[in-house]
Amino acid sequence: MTFATTDLCDDYAAMLDDGTLAVLPPVYRSFGQKLRFCGPATTVQVFEDNALVRSTLETPGHGHVLVIDGGGSLRRALVGGQLGVLAQHNGWAGIVVDGCIRDCDEINVCEIGVRALATHPRKSSKTGAGQVDVRVQVSGVDVSPGDWIYADADGILVSRQELD
Template identity: 35%
Template sequence: MTIRNTPLPEDLYRRLSDLPAPNVGDVLDRLYVLEAAVSAVWKGARVVGPAFTVMTAGGDNKYIHEAIDTAQPGDVLVIDGQAATHRALLGDLMARRAQARGLAGFVVDGAIRDAADLEELAFPTWARAVTPAGPYRNGPGHLQVPVSVGRVVVNPGDVIVGDDDGVAVIQRHRLEEIVAAAEEKAASEARARSQIAAL
């Protein structure tokens, strides 16, 4: 039986949605930030939501299809594709299905395709590469297990914060603490900008 994620409390979701990923990463001691190779597929993408994790063989998307059908609205599919970039794990049609089911976005340690279509859909997506080469659909794979994405361990239900600068991962039990600290970091930077502007 697949583990279901607990939705984010509305207040914490709203507050996180106002925070840049760099501020979140800073208060995570800069340790839970995906490496730069996993980057936004289109400019302006932003996501906040609990991680629904997928481990799959490189270049194979059988379990990603299952995840789209299993995850709950608001979940972010976080896909450990073994950092393989020779075949795209997903594209336009899978994004349309995910969007129709209310999923919040994709974070893929692997390749995707149909980048322009994903931008037109405004479906938030981060990936290691873009390639036209399609995937296999044989497996193996697992859902809702700890995965390694962009050199960061992500557990089911961890909170994903992504924007143009990249993706930060908040361990669920630290959520309130990290949101409060990131808000203070953002406020401190706003004060610094005001001081610089007054010079």
């Protein structure tokens, strides 16, 4: 799918006004080979623990975007190189992390798109704490499972419906 987030904002200005389309704050860094990606959201809510992130990425992605509410933590990484490869092999369109990643050189060669707040060398815990497929909040924006995520060089959009 070819799209530009700038055009989507222009074309769907009424949705921006009524809140059914939102723009994430411009605080995310881009990683991976796909600079532009979109798809329906699958959500995970965790805090400094990536066991649920891994188990979710182990399932077929079917072109979805994994949206990780990591609470904005800058103390540990929630996605690393192995999970980037797993996401690529299992058909995920991309990953948005409200938190950190690590192994960015490994992620940068993967055929997926990744957006994250920063990189951090420390790995996460692995207790399995958190929730999957729940409404999350990412940088102040609500994201529900099935919402559409559109990401390119200009930003990340969250839409309650697929946009043409």
